Amino acid sequence: MPIAKVTRISASAPDDVAGLETAIARGDIRPEGILAIFGKTEGNGCVNDFSRGFAAQSLGAMLERHVGAAAREVCLVMSGGTEGGLSPHWLVLERGEGMAEPGPALAIGRAHTAALAPEHLGRMGQVEQVADAVRRAMAAADIADPHAVHFVQVKCPLLTAARIGAAQARGASVATTDTLKSMGLSRAASALGIALALGEVAHGDLADAAIGTDAGLWSGRASCSSGIELMGHEVVVLGMSPVWSGRLAIAHGVMADAIDVAPVKAALAALGLSPDGAGDQIVVLAKAEASRSGAIRGRRHTMLDDSDISATRHARAFVGGVLAGLVGHTELYVSGGAEHQGPDGGGPVALIAPRPL
């Protein structure tokens, strides 16, 4: 029976793979079983955050030493920004086999897509392609019921001048010629692809014009990041499967705003954990964002008007505090940039923890 393993390892720098090496040397992590590594690195999480590329290069070289070319299959999702008290760390997602407590238990599935045609980026073509990949990743995780999916991480491509030119040479038009905007559009279409696959939005509600604009459409389980290094998509689905075994379980909630702790407490309770001091072993995956309204429960915030610190950095620090106060530690995977990933100013929070004995 498949068993999911999630190992959280502190990182002393973006290129600190020593902790992973030690865990592998000890046999705590089996490198062949690694499906994905999520990393919280200490850059600014914005355009010029080189801590992500540095981490990915370091992890890739380390994996290659262990598993050779298969290292390229591992999905490396680096999220920059450990503002406030957040602590840099790696989350190693592993699929093992063996006998353990019977499920349902945490299950991990992965899927890759073909290269996305540039003219489909930020449009329904991308939505459909991602939705299809989410369904395949669910199948890989032995999850049939969309309600049993609690978190979907997608890495998606962006447009470059070269890709735009190639499309235009074929007579195709692209959604935007602004490469920075293409990142947001790609995340937006990917999030809606997740929402579609999970039944959170209906196909009839979606259209090219809604992508990136209609804030009423969102997934409560999506987390998307775009990167220049890939042409297709990498999809990681986390959910509960009756086929999988092991002690880990996952639950999620959707914060309606930046201080909305009730859904997180409910998710803690669903995992059998106390809302007061969930403990050090819990893994937290969350999205944070400054509300476009400029207010939290009617009180003005200044995140969008601060020309010295980007709003995403403010939001991660603040929501990081909200969540750390709840769970009692600071190694939380809180990421920003949340188009269609939760409601405006709020966002999805997934929790992974061992089931109580």
Add this chain to the structure above:
Amino acid sequence: MPIAKVTRISASAPDDVAGLETAIARGDIRPEGILAIFGKTEGNGCVNDFSRGFAAQSLGAMLERHVGAAAREVCLVMSGGTEGGLSPHWLVLERGEGMAEPGPALAIGRAHTAALAPEHLGRMGQVEQVADAVRRAMAAADIADPHAVHFVQVKCPLLTAARIGAAQARGASVATTDTLKSMGLSRAASALGIALALGEVAHGDLADAAIGTDAGLWSGRASCSSGIELMGHEVVVLGMSPVWSGRLAIAHGVMADAIDVAPVKAALAALGLSPDGAGDQIVVLAKAEASRSGAIRGRRHTMLDDSDISATRHARAFVGGVLAGLVGHTELYVSGGAEHQGPDGGGPVALIAPRPL
């Protein structure tokens, strides 16, 4: 009987006194009764934060229109920095008279000191002077028992080149010739003066050499800020007095680290409030600081290594999130720079709320 009134007013900008004007026009605030105004303004809270001076100039001009030269007696404490979701606001502290629910109730006392001789700044002379003023402010608030004091705000002076020169011309030596360092030393000596007056440290444990260096000495109720605009000190004491009446009460706790919510929950309980959703009416006064150890509960934080954002800004955003998640709103007076004001990485939190009926 004296009645304390605390009015929290949202500010749309550092010079936005319209809310105060409206409250005065409506009779909700009696300008003659204003003892102090604390302001949370949206600058960086560091050296070049002009939002504080802008706010103080705007408030001062407004008060002068209402009460003339008496405006200069009002203690204006502007704390810069509304990082994360924190919301700019004013806290108007007022002393009224009348018949109300019998006490003990929130009491407010204020004291000024004579000009501090520059050679005493950051030394025992300042400690003693502040301790004396705290005792006088306690008397003004009709508080005899130091345990009934829950928050003490001190505005203290700093050294300038001119003040240093004047002392040296008299043959006196100063604790530092670095004007920026003198700000920290002045806050440090003031905090120890508060600790001394409240019995939190013994006189025998204090010495010039301990000021600013011995992190083991601290007050759990001190909040200090230094400013160039004054030569002496302004002290505001908040506590519970049997002589005062009215519905307001105050309690406090000391966070041991940035995510230590238990003492805050205890203070909420002491006020008869639920730890889940304390509600919009609660006033929060807190100090936040990045731990010098570089870690929170053993997990590395990156606040001290971030050359793009000062550690105090990170800390306010993060602790602001911790507290906002607890109390349910974002108009919190969270300030930084916490020499001897709580333990390393933690800090005092005072809460003011109406007593349950």
Add this chain to the structure above:
Amino acid sequence: MPIAKVTRISASAPDDVAGLETAIARGDIRPEGILAIFGKTEGNGCVNDFSRGFAAQSLGAMLERHVGAAAREVCLVMSGGTEGGLSPHWLVLERGEGMAEPGPALAIGRAHTAALAPEHLGRMGQVEQVADAVRRAMAAADIADPHAVHFVQVKCPLLTAARIGAAQARGASVATTDTLKSMGLSRAASALGIALALGEVAHGDLADAAIGTDAGLWSGRASCSSGIELMGHEVVVLGMSPVWSGRLAIAHGVMADAIDVAPVKAALAALGLSPDGAGDQIVVLAKAEASRSGAIRGRRHTMLDDSDISATRHARAFVGGVLAGLVGHTELYVSGGAEHQGPDGGGPVALIAPRPL
């Protein structure tokens, strides 16, 4: 005969008006003659720069003490941002009368406009209104020939939610409902209004759709800033007039990119100054901007990709260095935000200096 006087005064803080008070007390500045004060203040020059408002409040109160309600006629243009070695200072522009060296000499003219209807902001209606005001300010400066105009400063309004609502209630549509974008559109339309009045663009080349978009249309003498505090426009024209007398003269050049010093050297030469060490008395008014192309002479710059420091701050620091290296001092009025104010990545530079005897 009118005589222009320009007094440059160092500022130790945004509210430091002591230097102006001293100059007035000495008789060096006659407060009744002040037409405008330009200030370089030490904020970030972006959205949350409160150093500008603080300076304007301080200057306004000071002027009111001297000239009463007439203080409101003085055009106060505060430009935030003294990055790099730039030094905060005031430029007091004064009109005197008397006998002096015969002209042509520096002349200063000022004009105000009526309130701009919100539906005209960022559109041809604003262009026309500004062009008309520039012509009136030229007349006030006794300048008939547009070629004799070397610098035009315009303060222009922006849209607020209230102003947008008022227009829409009347059935009128506005150019944008985004208040931040309205600032850029207002500067853009104002710059094109200047260009139109000075004959730099033809009326037939202008249209609503070109405002803020057609980078090929620009003025080499425009400097525009938008502010919430006014509904109409304030226009200050600086040029050479045969009617004015006095020793001051003005010249200008247009930098084609951020390191294009040749036009500045030519302007220095036009004033009879050496290109090597122009000297401390020279007044410099310049616009700086990061090129949208992402390059300077084919070499990539990183200003637009830096999520820690806004591009305008980078550009002021850098162009400030270019110009300070040329003229030999750092009290330069270098401002950012240059829609239609010079070519992409370059900008106008005006120089004021005494004519050689």
Add this chain to the structure above:
Amino acid sequence: MPIAKVTRISASAPDDVAGLETAIARGDIRPEGILAIFGKTEGNGCVNDFSRGFAAQSLGAMLERHVGAAAREVCLVMSGGTEGGLSPHWLVLERGEGMAEPGPALAIGRAHTAALAPEHLGRMGQVEQVADAVRRAMAAADIADPHAVHFVQVKCPLLTAARIGAAQARGASVATTDTLKSMGLSRAASALGIALALGEVAHGDLADAAIGTDAGLWSGRASCSSGIELMGHEVVVLGMSPVWSGRLAIAHGVMADAIDVAPVKAALAALGLSPDGAGDQIVVLAKAEASRSGAIRGRRHTMLDDSDISATRHARAFVGGVLAGLVGHTELYVSGGAEHQGPDGGGPVALIAPRPL
């Protein structure tokens, strides 16, 4: 005869080694001849600048593919910070052999030192060790006369908790237990080592107490950076040698303050270049720093008081502008952190260019 070759290559990102690969593939660079690569990378140049490590990792892996273990001998000096219009690039310093124009010509010498005992860091022991290495690097460059040395780059170690502990376990004391301060002390001692070797300071003027404190002691040709990755020192000397041949020459000047262009113009003239538009081929190596006095030629600067942008970033942007305005391009190696490397607020500038035919 040895021939020095300096190839400047634009970098599109910290890990962009494509330009070097192309130059090697074309035969323009012979990898075996590379002595050092200096890189200007686009991080913040401060504590958390990961662009440097990312670049060094990328360059190291590239070199290893070409020359194997010999890659470790190449001195990689990554300087973070391309503020203002500065442009990221690599400077590849190569030693070739062949027949060319007879010298004197640019010569390059390199030396490594043994590991520095931690108790010597920031003290005379380090000064002596660096001075000795500079002399050896001069010998390697066939330079006998210290006046013929125009630039010395030193990479030096820092203290870590482990290194401090090792020293203390042996009963040795270290100059500081603050690891950040140890970086500055190491640069300071290294710069004085250079000054000693070049005869810029006398041995009798040096003492432990002067290191990092006596601003009157400095080298006009030193550039030092400290890094955690080495225990000893790497020294690169650039100067003129009669033994070397080739077209390249080097000259230098020392800016007395941030806008002191005269010494740079003199160095341009010494190379036979016009001070107006030196041209794209010139290589510039410079140090930039905010003056501790807080002023430039008596005018206040705000670099040291800006809590949003570190002073080194301001200084690089500004001095970058001063120099780019002079030489006419923006691929300048301007680095910060200048203890004993030029006078306060000023710094050394070295220029490399082909000798006129």
